[in-house]
Structures are given as structure tokens and as C-alpha cells.
Amino acid sequence: MRSASFLPLKQASVLPGFGVTLGYTLLYLGLLVLLPLGALVAKASGIGFAGIIAVALEPRVAAALWTSFSISLVAAGVASLFGLLVAWVLTRYDFPGRRIVDAIVDLPFALPTAVAGIALAALYAPNGWVGAFLDPLGLKVAYTPAGIFIALVFIGLPFAVRTVQPLIAEIERELEEASATLGASRWRTVWSVLLPPLLPGVLTGFALAFARAVGEYGSVIFIAGNLPYVSEIAPLLIVIKLSEYDYTGATVIATIMLAISFSALLAINLIQAWSRKRFGHV
Amino acid sequence: MQGRSLNVAEEYLHSSFRTVLSAIGLIGLSVASLLILSGAAAAQTQLLNVSYDPTRELYREVNQAFADEWKARTGETVNVRASHGGSGAQARTVIDGIDADVVTLGIPSDIDAIAKATKKIPADWRSRLPNNSLPYTSTVVFLVRKGNPKGIKDWDDLVKPGIQVITPNPKTSAGGRWNFLAAWGYSHSRDGNADKAKDFVSALYKNVPVLDTGARGSTVTFAQRGLGDVLPAWENEAFLVLDEFGRDKFEIVVPSLSILAEPPVALVDGNVDAKGTRKVAEAYLKFLYSDKAQAIFAKHHYRPSKAEAAKPEDLAVLPNLKLFTIESLQGSWDDIQKNNFDSGGLFDQISKR
Numbered sequence: 001m002r003s004a005s006f007l008p009l010k011q012a013s014v015l016p017g018f019g020v021t022l023g024y025t026l027l028y029l030g031l032l033v034l035l036p037l038g039a040l041v042a043k044a045s046g047i048g049f050a051g052i053i054a055v056a057l058e059p060r061v062a063a064a065l066w067t068s069f070s071i072s073l074v075a076a077g078v079a080s081l082f083g084l085l086v087a088w089v090l091t092r093y094d095f096p097g098r099r100i101v102d103a104i105v106d107l108p109f110a111l112p113t114a115v116a117g118i119a120l121a122a123l124y125a126p127n128g129w130v131g132a133f134l135d136p137l138g139l140k141v142a143y144t145p146a147g148i149f150i151a152l153v154f155i156g157l158p159f160a161v162r163t164v165q166p167l168i169a170e171i172e173r174e175l176e177e178a179s180a181t182l183g184a185s186r187w188r189t190v191w192s193v194l195l196p197p198l199l200p201g202v203l204t205g206f207a208l209a210f211a212r213a214v215g216e217y218g219s220v221i222f223i224a225g226n227l228p229y230v231s232e233i234a235p236l237l238i239v240i241k242l243s244e245y246d247y248t249g250a251t252v253i254a255t256i257m258l259a260i261s262f263s264a265l266l267a268i269n270l271i272q273a274w275s276r277k278r279f280g281h282v
Numbered sequence: 283m284q285g286r287s288l289n290v291a292e293e294y295l296h297s298s299f300r301t302v303l304s305a306i307g308l309i310g311l312s313v314a315s316l317l318i319l320s321g322a323a324a325a326q327t328q329l330l331n332v333s334y335d336p337t338r339e340l341y342r343e344v345n346q347a348f349a350d351e352w353k354a355r356t357g358e359t360v361n362v363r364a365s366h367g368g369s370g371a372q373a374r375t376v377i378d379g380i381d382a383d384v385v386t387l388g389i390p391s392d393i394d395a396i397a398k399a400t401k402k403i404p405a406d407w408r409s410r411l412p413n414n415s416l417p418y419t420s421t422v423v424f425l426v427r428k429g430n431p432k433g434i435k436d437w438d439d440l441v442k443p444g445i446q447v448i449t450p451n452p453k454t455s456a457g458g459r460w461n462f463l464a465a466w467g468y469s470h471s472r473d474g475n476a477d478k479a480k481d482f483v484s485a486l487y488k489n490v491p492v493l494d495t496g497a498r499g500s501t502v503t504f505a506q507r508g509l510g511d512v513l514p515a516w517e518n519e520a521f522l523v524l525d526e527f528g529r530d531k532f533e534i535v536v537p538s539l540s541i542l543a544e545p546p547v548a549l550v551d552g553n554v555d556a557k558g559t560r561k562v563a564e565a566y567l568k569f570l571y572s573d574k575a576q577a578i579f580a581k582h583h584y585r586p587s588k589a590e591a592a593k594p595e596d597l598a599v600l601p602n603l604k605l606f607t608i609e610s611l612q613g614s615w616d617d618i619q620k621n622n623f624d625s626g627g628l629f630d631q632i633s634k635r
Contacts, residue, residue, distance in 0.1 A: 059634070127508035143492045143509070226451065226493045228633040239495070240453045243370040244625055245377070245395055 037258070044255040047248055055252045060228055061237060065253075068234040069260060071145060072213035075152035076160075080206040082153070083160025084198070090161070091168040105161045108154055113218030120151055121223040143225030148233065151219045156209030163205035167198050199275045207268040214261055327562055329362045332376055334369035334388035334456055334545065335498050336519045340582045341386070347578060348569045352562070360562055368496045369456035376400070376550065383554050383563040386547040388456025391619040393548050402552025415546040417570035418584040421605055422464040422543060424535040425504065425513040425520045432511045436537045437468040440512060441485040448510035449490055450500045452622070452629050456545070457497030459623060461514045463608045464541035466622075470611055471539060484632040505532065516543065517600070521583040534601070542605040 044052065055061055090102050108116065122128050124142035126135045131142055141147050171194065179189040217235040225231040234257055241250035333341055345362035352360045365372065365380075369388035376382050377399045387393055390408065397403040408415045426434050432445060440447050450458035462483060469482035492509060494500040497519060504513040505527050512535075515523070520534050549567055554560040569575055573591035580592030580600075589597060612618045622628045 060630075121507065125507035125509065142507070221495060222499075225491060226495070227491075228493075236495070240451070241625075242374060243368075243454045244623070245374070245399065246625060249625070 040251050040258070041255055043248065044251040047252065052252050052255065055249065056256050060232075061234075061253060061256075063229045064232050064234040064237045065256065065260070067145065067148070067230075067232065068214055068257070069264075071148050072152055072210055072216075075149050075213050076156055076206050076210035078149075079153050079156035079160045079209045080202050083157055083205055083209075084164055084202055086157070087161045087164045087168055091165055106158055109158050113155065113216065114222065116154060117151060117219035117222030120147070120154065120219065124150065124223065142223050143231070145224075145231050147223035147225065148220050148231060151223050152213040152216060155216055155219060156213055159208035159212065160202070160205035163208065164198055164201040167201040171197065196275075196278075200272050203268055203272045203275065207265055210268075211261060211265060214257065327358060327360045327559065329360060329383045329559060329563055329566055330381060331362055331364045331384050331386055331566075332372050332380065332382035333364050333366055333386040334372060335366055335496055336457075336516055336522070337386065337545075338364070338366050339522075340518075340578070340584070343578050343582070344570070344575055347574055348566055351569065351574070352565065362566065368454055370454060376402075381553045381557060382550050383557070383559050384547060384549055384567055386545065388545050389459055390544060390546050390615045391459075391623075392456065393546055394615055394619070396550070400552065402550050403548055404551065407548045408546065410549070411547065411567060412571055413587045414544070415548060416544050416587060417547060417575065418545070418579040418586050420517045420543040420545065420584050421540045421603070422460055422514050422537075423517050423520050423540065423601065423603075424537060425515050425523055425532055426511065426535050428531050428533055430533060430535060434512050434535055437465055437482075437486075437539075440465070440489065440514070441482060443489075445489050445512065446491050446510040447486060447489045448492060448494075448500050448504040448513045450497050451493040451495055454495040455497050455500075457500075457516050457519070458493075460516070460541055460543045462622065462629065463612075463618070464514065464543075466628075467541055467606050467608055467611055468537070468539050471606060480628060480632065483628070487629075487632055517585075518583040521599070536601040536603050539604045539606065542607045544607075 047055075056065070086105065090098060090105070121142050124131045124134070124147060126132070126140070126142070128142070134141060141150060175193055176189055179193045180186075184192070215235065217233075217239075220233055221236060224233060224236075226236055234253060238250045238253050241247075241253065331341060331345070341362075341364040345364060348362060349360050352358060365375075365382075367375075369392050373385070373387060373392040373395050376385060376396050385393055385396065385403075393403065393407060397405055397407060404410075411417075424434060424440075426432070433439070434445070439445060449461045452458040452462045465483050465486050466479045470476065470479040473479065473482075492500075492503050494503055497516060500513060501515065501519060501523060503509050505523050513520075513523075523532055524534065547567055547570060549560075549563055551560075554563045571587065573588070576586040576588045576591035577593060577596075579586045580589075580596035583596075583599065585600060586592045608618055609615070612621065620627065
């Protein structure tokens, strides 16, 4: 009868392959994700919790963390808003070349980030196509924090578009019509009927764009200017620590970034769970 | 009821057996693909020279010349591969285990770091080869825009307000470290005072709008992006820019005094003994001091240690200027690295807000 204890597990799903897939999920998550992260945290924890806090409070580290996380947050926000618009246009309207525009959205995914960084720096440098117009106005984009922002919006956009697109496609037109026939204004329909079910998707896109932006190195490094306290991102500081053969310092900054990112993503997930409850079906 | 549950149990055991089998299969597949990706070893003698960034063109030619000579002398085929990148990052790959036979890096402290971290190179490595293990040297000169619109003549002009200096981050770049030490040494030689020298480099780095991670990055920022008024650069890199971008766009300004930049070479004993390549690797390093290699160094605008081996017209291009060694001012390389570039060192102090 000992086998009976297996039964609930076996009968939980009508789909075959539960054992294999779960086993693989755990094995690969363990080997590919948890093992490297565990090694990272293990190396960093060598200096103790107080040591980690001390590193986080070093003025230069604190400045780099602030630069990385604040610009990533704003960039992810802008990418989400703009992505929502792009997704809406691509899903709800039909126009010539729509498929091509749809494919273009994915390009920031495919491009090596260093290429993106060099292209953006070439465009926004004082002698570049765009920079040449901004420079006389006294606007400097390349080699300032604004350059970091541009690069992060660029790489975050596909996340924002792709996460809301399926949700927009799912919206039933009858709902809008019902809202209109019940006398709601067009803004009210957008605000109370269309947007709420999209919110979880927007939040997911925001979270993905944010997470990607925080860890981004290749594209930012070419356009940031990399001045300490001004435009130095935390990933660059990690590379600098490695150049000093300070492996512990590098892993400590990485661990701090990991902790902040994890808390932020967890918070976003909680908001998402709340919005699902609040707005129902999605 | 009893019968059914037995049946299910049997089925479970059966399926878990299958699970294990397919698991083994999948793991096998993953391992096999990893092995294929990592590649099979080659049959002929392979040497790996881990070098720094601006030597790509140089070692392509040197390696070919060595392979030809080795073939003529012993009949054996040797293939010298070179890997390039920021000097510090390259040293780190050797520390992390890349099987370099020889290292040819941008600054002695990077080889010291390998010696200390891995013990694969003995601590006295500099005395093992002629001329302090320097087959060639170089220096730092200024690259300015054609016509020198800001009238830059010497190091003093680099600290003037309103001048933009493009130089890489000394933390990540050997070229950046030579620039930093050159500026410090210039002020120290003139003022004879470490405090004044600190103020001097502090003022200079206030004029830096972009800190690239490598010397090549700074060159691109200056030459292609059009940023900045002056680029203190490796002498060979400055000549390369003239050749690549045209002498009608840039010109070289030679300061009154500069640093003797010392990019050293070393055998990685731990690796060559493990691979059995010691004989070829030692011959390769010896070859760097031969007349043939020395002539190639001069052709690529490095300063050969044996000037008589170089073509006179190659030497004539190199400007005549007074050079100082940083060791004569700051002592051992251990101290130079620690006091200037390690965490809390001079560079960290002057980049404080």
C-alpha cells in the first residue's frame, strides 16, 4: 500500500510526462541558474553582511547603483508606455507594412548590444546625425546620463511591446461597444474598460525591461561617458573591480544588485497578483 | 480497488524507469554537445600569445615571421595564435586559466598580477630576458586635430580650463595607466613635489569628458566621434591613427618630456610545462629579440631595443624626446600599482567628488 502515497502525484494531471518535465525543470534550473548565482553569493558572503553593507555605502558604489537603478526605472517606464502604444497600433489597426513594422520591434533583441551602443553613440555624438542638431541647442545626449537612458529604452522596448500585444488581441470589441451604448465617454471606455485588463501585461513588460536594463553593459558602455559619480553604471564598476583583481568586491556589488533587482521584481509580481484579483480574468 | 492500485503502482515504477532512462539520454546529449562545442585539439604545435589591445597588426606579422623561421630551422610547423584585449582583462583570463604559453602585456604590473595569483610565472620574471624583458618600448605622445586649433604644445596645456582630454580609464586600460603616470611624472619632474603632481593629474582628469574602458575606445571617441581636443596615446597608436584616418585630419604633438612605456613579455612556465611547449615558447621569446623581429617592431612604430636592426627610415619617424622611467620616481612596480591604481589609490582619490 506504500504506493498509494504516489497516487495523488500521479493522478494530479491527465497530461503525461510530469516526472520527466519536473525533473528536468529542477535539474536545469539548478545547474544553469541557481548554481552560478549560489557561487556568486557564496563568494560575496565571505566578507560578511556588515562588509556587504559597507561596500554598498561606499560613495562611488552608491552613486553607480543609484545611476543604474534610477535610470533603468525611468527607461523601463518610458519603454512600457511607448510599448503599449506600439502594441496597440500594431494589433488594432491594419495598414500597409504592418508585418514589417511588427518584425522591426524585435530587432533590439537580435542586435548584439555592443553594436547598438556604437550605433547610438555615433548618432548622438556631437558630430552624429542627431547630435549635430542637438548640440547647437546645448543638449548633450551621448556621454551623459541621457545617453544611458536612450540605450536602455532601446533595449527595453521589445519586452514592453511583446508582453501586451496578445492581451490587446484578446480584448473583445463587444465590451467597448457595450460601454459606448451604456453611455460612457470614449476616455472613460479607454480608462475603465480597455486599460485594466492590460495592466498585468504592462507590468510584466515593465519588469522584464527593468531587469534587462539594470544588467545591461554592452550598449551602455559606448554611450555613457563612464565618468565616476556621473555616468558610471554598476556593471562597469564590477568590471573595474575585476580589473583590480578584487573578485570579492565585484561579487559583492553583483550580489547587492541581485538583491535590489529581486526585491523590485517581487514587488512588481505582488502588484500584478493584486491587479489580477482586482480586475479579474487575465 | 486493490488490483487497480497495484496496477498503477506497477505503471508508476515502469514510467519512473523510463524517466531515468530518458534523463540519462538527455544528459548524455548535453555533455556530447558541450564536448563538440569545446572543440578537438589540433595536431601541430600551437602556441598561444596572450597580448594587449594595439598589438594586433604587430603580432600578426611577428608570428608569421617566427613560424617561417622555425620551419626553416627545425622543419616543424608551429602555429602561433595571438589573443588581444585590454591588458588587465587579458591578464585576468590567464589567471582564470587560459593556457597561454607566453604573455606580452601592456604594463609590468599585469604580469606581476599573474605571477602573484597563479605562481605560473616566477616572481623574478623580469630578469630572465634581455633588457628587463622588454623587446621594445614605447611612449606617450599627443594626437590633436589638424592645425592644432587649441595650440597644444605640452602637458601644461592639458590642464588648462576648457581643454577636453580624451583618455581611457586607468583602472581598466594599460594605456590609460601610462597616460596617468606620464602626466604625474611630468609634473613631478618639474615641480619636484608629489602633492603638486597630485594636483596636476587631478586638474587633468577634470578635463576628461569620457573615460573609455580601453585605449582603442578612446581613439575611436576622439577620431571618429569628434570629441575632445587632445588624445594622449601610445606612440604606435597615434601613428596608426595618422595612417588610418589620414594625415590631413590629425597631427602628432610631441611633449617636452614623456614616459618610457614598458610593455614586457614573459614565459608562462606553469602552462608550457603542462603542455610540453617550453622549447618552442622559449624560442619564440628569443625570436622577439632577433634582428628580424626588431625590424618589424620599428615598422609598426614601436621603439626596438636593438635600434641597429631597424630600418633607418622607420627610426627617423619616431620623434626625439626626453623619456623618464616611472620606477625612477615611484620605486617598485608593486608600489606603483598599489599607490596609483588599486582601490583607494591616487586615481580613486582624485576622482572623488
